[in-house]
Amino acid sequence: MENNKSTGEILREKREEKGLLLRHVSAELDIDTAILSKIERSERKATKEQIIKLAKILELNQDDLLVQYLSEKILYEIKDEELGSKALKVAEKKMKYISKNKSGN
16 A cells, blocks of 8 residues: 555545446445545545445455554644654654553553
8 A cells, every 4th residue: 555645545546446436335335425525535534434344345455544544644633733743753652662561461
């Protein structure tokens, strides 16, 4: 999965590659076609549940797509913060510390 592409771009490319129409995929997700179109154009964020369903429908690796989705959630939360990059590094260290302590118990 190409990390520089948005989740929406990845979804649209894969849907088109498989020859699936927007209305068919949106029907499987039980959402309006306009909503899926906005997700593909990165004008609206999908939910985690929608990402999981889309991975299955489009035959994408679920974990890779979820990592892409989560990375964008983080990015959009901190991208305009002057110290965003530094905060991200601190958060990564905290995650490692928490994971290490969980596995040690």
